[in-house]
Amino acid sequence: MIGLSHYLIVSAIIFSIGLIGVLRRRNLLMLFFATEVMLNAVNIAFAAISHYYNDLTGQMFAFFVIAIAASEVAVGLGILIVLYKKHGSLDLDNLANMRG
Amino acid sequence: MYEMIAFYLFSALTIGLFMVTVMSKNVLYAMTSLASAMVLISGFFFILGADFLGVVQLIVYVGAIMALYSFAMMFFDATRDIKEKNTNNALVFLLGGLSALVLVLIFAAPIHSDAIHALYPIHEGAGNAQDVGIVLFTKYLVPFEVAAVMLLVAMIAGIILAGKKMDHSLTKDLDADDEILVVKDRK
Structure with missing residues (x-):
């Protein structure tokens, strides 16, 4: 029988995949994909806990996570387009022009 | 099954x-x-x-x-x-090890799970959409409205950021957009 820990382990694996992507990606668009992966992993954990504790609060937080992801994508893609107009590429190493 | x-x-x-x-x-x-x-x-x-x-x-x-x-x-x-330059492996291993340690600590943290009880329980008879609607529009009304305002702000920001100079081509720069050409030549 599938229990809560199954879902949490799958969620942790997917979150780790997203974390690997955030750590090793150099392209900004791919970095955005990796953050989407991490947000989806958190949503799975919320829905599973909501189901197994018989509580609706987890689903509510998953809705707000989805809303935040949508607005993040809208603003982030605008910034990406502006960066591409200015630099001609989306590589993170080219953007480090302040050498901080 | x-x-x-x-x-x-x-x-x-x-x-x-x-x-x-x-x-x-x-x-x-x-x-x-x-x-x-x-x-x-x-x-x-x-x-x-x-x-x-x-x-x-x-x-x-x-x-x-x-x-x-x-x-x-x-x-x-x-x-x-996409050509991506790989970073040095020591940093990747350090960061990966640290995040794995944090993940293990989170999972090993003791949870007194008997004390958790449902704040807004799921009703058996009602459908999921009705349940979600009742909780969302009573207990979570203010966060819902704030999320709506946030989506509006994000929409305006996206239009303003992406909407400038939409008539210029980005990939082909036929009009000899000098700054982009200089940057490409330097590479």
């Missing part, structure tokens, strides 16, 4: 597709695998009885966000493979 088959199928496919998303060099492959993995994640929500959340996942993620990504990919050169 069917729940078990569906769970293992969805989890294997989702993990594989997300691995493709993270590891692929091609933007198009990464985006398609991300979209299909999101469809499968809505399958998880349907198994868990969160029907409305699954529908919202399908509409918002697969419908809106992936359409936004694919429209944005038309601005960038999507067919070319």
Whole structure:
């Protein structure tokens, strides 16, 4: 029988995949994909806990996570387009022009 | 039984597709695998009885966000493979080890799970959409309105950021946009 820990382990694996992507990606668009992966992993954990504790609060937080992801994508893609107009590429190493 | 088959199928496919998303060099492959993995994640929500959340996942993620990504990919050169310079391995191992340690600590943290009781319990007779609607519009009304305002602000910001100079081509710069050409020549 599938229990809560199954879902949490799958969620942790997917979150780790997203974390690997955030750590090793150099392209900004791919970095955005990796953050989407991490947000989806958190949503799975919320829905599973909501189901197994018989509580609706987890689903509510998953809705707000989805809303935040949508607005993040809208603003982030605008910034990406502006960066591409200015630099001609989306590589993170080219953007480090302040050498901080 | 069917729940078990569906769970293992969805989890294997989702993990594989997300691995493709993270590891692929091609933007198009990464985006398609991300979209299909999101469809499968809505399958998880349907198994868990969160029907409305699954529908919202399908509409918002697969419908809106992936359409936004694919429209944005038309601005960038999507067919070319991405060349990424790998960072030094010591830093990657240090950061990976630290995050693995944090993850183990989170999972090993003691939870007094008997003391957890449902604040807004799921009703047996009512459907999931009715339950979600009642809780969302009574207990979570203020965060809901704040999220609506935040989406409006994000929409205005996206239009303003992306809308300037939309008549110029980004990839071909035929009009001899000097700054971009200088940057490309330097590389």
